[in-house]
Amino acid sequence: MQEIEILVKVSTPVEEALKILQKYSFIGSKKVLDIYFYDPLRKDLQPDETAKIYRCCRLRKKDDHSFMAYKNDHYNERGEWQYSDEYETEVSDFEQALHILSKLGLAPLIEIDNIKHTFCTEYFEIVLEEVKKLGVFLEVELISAPRGYDTIEKKKAFIQEFIDGLDFEVSAEVNAGKPELMIRYLSEINELPTKRSA
Numbered sequence: 001m002q003e004i005e006i007l008v009k010v011s012t013p014v015e016e017a018l019k020i021l022q023k024y025s026f027i028g029s030k031k032v033l034d035i036y037f038y039d040p041l042r043k044d045l046q047p048d049e050t051a052k053i054y055r056c057c058r059l060r061k062k063d064d065h066s067f068m069a070y071k072n073d074h075y076n077e078r079g080e081w082q083y084s085d086e087y088e089t090e091v092s093d094f095e096q097a098l099h100i101l102s103k104l105g106l107a108p109l110i111e112i113d114n115i116k117h118t119f120c121t122e123y124f125e126i127v128l129e130e131v132k133k134l135g136v137f138l139e140v141e142l143i144s145a146p147r148g149y150d151t152i153e154k155k156k157a158f159i160q161e162f163i164d165g166l167d168f169e170v171s172a173e174v175n176a177g178k179p180e181l182m183i184r185y186l187s188e189i190n191e192l193p194t195k196r197s198a
Contacts, residue, residue, distance in 0.1 A: 003071075003084040004152060005141035006159045007177065010128070011169035014136055017128055020167055024119040024126060032116050033061040035098075036179050037106035038193070047109070051183040052079070052176075057106060059097055066094040073177070080175040082152050109193060110182045124162060134181055138163065138170060 010017055037057045039045035047053050053073060060067040069088035076082050091097045113132040120126065125141045140159050149155050163170065174181070186192040 003086045003141065004155050004159070005083075005139055006156060006163060007137055007139045007174045008163060008170040008172070009174060010136040010138050011171075014128070014130060017136070017138070017168060018117060021117070021119050021126060021128060024121050027118040027120055029115060029117045030063050032112075032114050034112040034114075034179075035059045036109045036112070037101055038109040039106055041105065045106070047180070047183050050079075051180050051187065053179050053183070056179065057101065059091075059094070059101065061094050066091045066097060068097055081177065082156075107193065110179060110186060112178050112182055114178075124159065129178075131178060133185060134178065137174075137178070138166075138168065 012020075035058065036053070037045075037059070038047070044055050045057065052075070053071075054075075055070070055072050058069045058071065060069065067088050068091050069086055071087075072085040074082045074084065112134075115130045117128040117130075118125065119128075120143070123142065123144055123146070125143050127139045127141075129137045129139060131137060140163055142155050142159055145155055145158060149158050160173070183192060
């Protein structure tokens with residue numbers, strides 16, 4: 001499935017942001033733990049020297065449910081993230097899934113611990129995220145588009161127009177995912193695993 005979204009950092013206080021979002025359909029708030037894995041033997045399953053991830057394996061725990069995903073990220077000629085191909089399935093046992101990934105030779109790279117407050121409209125899934133160590137973010141994903149929005153550029157412009165209409169203090173599009181931001185943060189404080197192939 002093609003995932004087209006925009007991520008921005010939020011300066012508006014969480015309580016105020018949640019009040020603004022109440023006009024949309026509230027899906028719920030969930031505690032989410034994402035563990036991203038890398039392969040010490042395969043460069044395509046490792047971040048590059050700029051912290052970009054092009055392909056990754058993720059194990060997610062979302063309240064009482066667990067999911068495994070493989071993501072393939074696509075960037076434009078300027079190195080800006082455009083969209084991801086994402087393949088995700090539910091798994092019945094989080095601990096067993098951890099063991100399977102370990103036996104396949106994958107090792108944990110980063111963990112992203114957050115609380116997601118999810119809302120939706122006809123066209124968008126809107127998630128206000130409180131991310132441990134990184135701060136507060138707004139992620140708006142396109143779930144359907146009106147006729148005529150038939151390119152990645154038009155779809156992203158449609159998302160940005162929606163974000164601009166919110167009464168939020170936000171950054172420009174981050175053009176990176178939370179995994180990339182976490183890798184940069186952990187690299188700065190020397191807490192990133194270093195077992196990589198040469």
